[in-house]
Amino acid sequence: MNDQDKTKEELIQELKRLEQENNLLKLTFEQNITERRLAQDKFRMLFEQSPVGMALIIHETGDFLEVNNSILQSTGYTKEEFLNLSFWDITPQEYEEQEDIQFQTLNETGRFGPNFKEYIRKDGSRYPLSISGFLFVDTDGRKVVWGIIEDLSERSERELIIKKQNKELQKLNATKDKIFSIIAHDLKSPFTAIIGFSDLLLGQIKNKDIEGIDEYAQIINQSSNKALDLLMNLMEWSQLQTGRMKFKPEYFEINTIVNEAILLMTVNAEQKAINITRHSPLTFKFLPIKPWLASC
Numbered sequence: 001m002n003d004q005d006k007t008k009e010e011l012i013q014e015l016k017r018l019e020q021e022n023n024l025l026k027l028t029f030e031q032n033i034t035e036r037r038l039a040q041d042k043f044r045m046l047f048e049q050s051p052v053g054m055a056l057i058i059h060e061t062g063d064f065l066e067v068n069n070s071i072l073q074s075t076g077y078t079k080e081e082f083l084n085l086s087f088w089d090i091t092p093q094e095y096e097e098q099e100d101i102q103f104q105t106l107n108e109t110g111r112f113g114p115n116f117k118e119y120i121r122k123d124g125s126r127y128p129l130s131i132s133g134f135l136f137v138d139t140d141g142r143k144v145v146w147g148i149i150e151d152l153s154e155r156s157e158r159e160l161i162i163k164k165q166n167k168e169l170q171k172l173n174a175t176k177d178k179i180f181s182i183i184a185h186d187l188k189s190p191f192t193a194i195i196g197f198s199d200l201l202l203g204q205i206k207n208k209d210i211e212g213i214d215e216y217a218q219i220i221n222q223s224s225n226k227a228l229d230l231l232m233n234l235m236e237w238s239q240l241q242t243g244r245m246k247f248k249p250e251y252f253e254i255n256t257i258v259n260e261a262i263l264l265m266t267v268n269a270e271q272k273a274i275n276i277t278r279h280s281p282l283t284f285k286f287l288p289i290k291p292w293l294a295s296c
Helices: 003-049 069-075 093-109 153-206 213-241 254-271 290-294
Strands: 053-058 064-067 111-120 126-137 143-151
Antiparallel strands (some): 126 143
């Protein structure tokens, strides 16, 4: 083989080697493109299906480049309608100063938030949200803000429910304290009468003085029934306060309660030399809740 033939053979080998390297580079390039497309598809899927709102916003103008379904559901816009809006179109005017501070932070640090504010829905109503984001440069060389927007409507509703429940709990606790106070106050009178007249009854029995003991026994019996009635009335009152019973007022003669109250106070009044006189018409009728009047 002469030098000219040898050079030709070497050139053929060199061409084959170059062809192999070219095929390898082509394969690597195709693989890179495939991997890049897969990464883009994964990013697209993550962006669109995220339960948290995401938006790409042109930094200079505030126009929306892209938004996901979560933001569309929160605002009520279609995607076509939303992409014709800017950041400022859905931001209430009173947040302007707050937004200026956030954009200054974004320019200085490349990120901002979380910032709590409101967006305006398509129907004109507002909803609370938390927004944060960061700045990057896209393939066209534009500065773009990636905004992450969390709709706080459900959280706010839950907080309102919790506040309402706490308020109801405080009301129930206040009612419970009032019930205990009324029980202590209302049961004192009948039990005072029971103890007082039973002491008188025991004293006369010891002295074998039976005069008037039937009256004392009757007062003790009435006071015992009164105490039981008070407990039943208080139970009904507590059910009324907690909404477990409907308000059903009824007419009754007020003298019935006045006479019962005088009877319960008789022993204490006699011990303190107090004369109780009633000045009320015998046929006067009243329409309050009877247990409340009885506890006055």
